Amino acid sequence: MIHTLMGTLAFKGLAGAVAAGTVATGGFFAWRHVNKPTDVKSRLIWEGYTVADVKKNGVWKAIYLAKHNESGFSSFVAGNNKTEVGPRLKQKCSELLSVSAEDKNYENSYKEAQKWCLNPELTTIEMQFDFEDREFASGDDDFKNLFSLNKETGAFISAVKSKVSSFEKGTALDTAKDNVKAWCEDIKGRAPKGDDLKHAKEWCTKPSSTLNSFMDAHGFKPVSDNGWSDKFNSLKSQNKDSNFESDIGVSGDNGATKLKEWCDGKKLGTDQIHSLSENLEKAKVRCFVRK
DSSP states (O other): OOBOOHHHHHHHHHHHHHHHTSSOHHHHHHHHHHTOOOBHHHHHHHTTBOBOOTTOSHHHHHHHHHHTTSTTHHHHSOOSSHHHHHHHHHHHHHHHHTOBTTSTTHHHHHHHHHHHSBOOOOOSHHHHHHHTTOOBOOSHHHHHHHHHHHTTOHHHHHHHHTTSTTOOTTSOHHHHHHHHHHHHHHHTTSOSOHHHHHHHHHHHBOOOSSHHHHHHHTTEEEOOTTOHHHHHHHHHHHTOOTTHHHHHTOOTTOHHHHHHHHHHHTTTTTSOGGGGGGGHHHHHHHSEEEO
8 A cells, every 4th residue: 555654754753752852742732633634535644645536537447456356345336347446436435535524424434435545556557557547558550550650669579579479570460469469468467667667658558549649749740831842842951761752753843742742641630550551650751840
């Protein structure tokens, strides 16, 4: 159980000061009176516990994963999985945490909240993701996009290959998405630390569905309507792609127009990233500028 020591240490510090005679006893008890809890939540915090945040959603799924096999949990809140139980648990705990110290149900509410409404110990990567409100990839498009975005990264290939020995960057997309999914499902149950956690966040987090949204998250925006001439000239001067002009169909001085047509034709704001296939890296370079 994750606890915050602030309240406990403050209490012990003052108690120690009283014992040593460095703080007037009357002052110490006045401090306790002023800070006396007024409801279940403030009592838990006062006693040094870290209360789950009722303004968030994922933490309640993490609590389900940590607690659902414990005696009494299913009678406290009903449901068969974290998606069902999370919102119900959040609502139940929100009600318990607000029970007044003057309420006749205060002690019982306190005991239930102490058992079911605190931040859990995060023992798996799945719990860590839920706690952070981070979403795992799930559908076929997610895993196809993850493969398309990361297949040029050697560490990614090695990681998935550790689960599926035949996996390569040239693996067919429909096979690759199953391989990536298998690796991500496997890593969910590992301890949330080190490279396992780092790689899970990099390669199993639900990705952007379109290249526009992906590039936006990385500090880039689509070329503006009046920016195509500058973009074309910049790419031409860099001379990094010998087939650039022929690839976009340049003839004469229509380079800016052809570049815009090429980018527009890729439907970067609507189509899935994996649909770009071999044009993915080209589109990243040709169709975006830094914000």
